[in-house]
Amino acid sequence: MERLFGMIFGSGGNVVKETAEVFRVNAEAQATRDAGLREAALEQFAAEFAAPRRSRFDRLMDALNRLPRPAMALGTLGLFVAAMVDPAWFAARMTGIALVPEPLWWLLGAVVSFYFGARHQAKGQEFQRQLTAAMADAPRVMGQLREIEALRAAPEAAHPPDDTLVQENAALADWRATRG
Structure with a gap:
């Protein structure tokens, strides 16, 4: 035992x-x-997805970098409100702006153009990268579309008979052949 x-x-x-x-x-x-x-x-x-450690200075610079666009948009809306609330105050300010020399306007235009131009260029390059990736994927997508169209043209191909779904097992076929 x-x-x-x-x-x-x-x-x-x-x-x-x-x-x-x-x-x-x-x-x-x-x-x-x-x-x-x-x-x-x-x-x-x-x-892979952990945010990199950034210093206080980096966070401050990012915060300051986000301010000009909203400040300009809100400032412009504020000018419209000021013009309706106190037209005399608004007229005095616009008279002061009219006295700004033309070279200073050119300088302001250059600063704003470079600021927004750099952002536009960065966003444009990012868009180009995304577009290139999408175009590189186009052959695969077109192949899938052709397969879908073929299924649409022949609906019976989408649902083949049950016997076509079963693949023959080579080892099982050999065993059956030896058993007679």
Whole structure:
């Protein structure tokens, strides 16, 4: 009896368990592997998408960089409100602006043009990169469209008979051939 148990369970190992794991995956070990895989993927995503550390100066500069457009838009709207609320005050300010020399207007135009021009160029280049990526993907999309159109032209191709869905297993075919 002892030899029989020794043969079945081996010396310290579980032969039945090890043999069963040849045919069926150990669920607990698979769950451990899956959890490790998910954890590694999450760590990779966290490292990839983590915001880089930025100094207070960098954050301050970003905040100041975002101010001119809203300030100009709100300032222009404020001028319209001021013109309606106190026309005399508004007229006095506009008279002062009329006295600004033309070279100063040119300088202001250059500063604003460079500021918005640089932003426009950066956004334009980003748009060009996105457009290039979309164009590079066009052949794949066109292939998918052709496949969809082919399915639309022949609806029976979308639902093939059941026997075409089953692929023949070469090993099973050999086994059947040897069995007669």
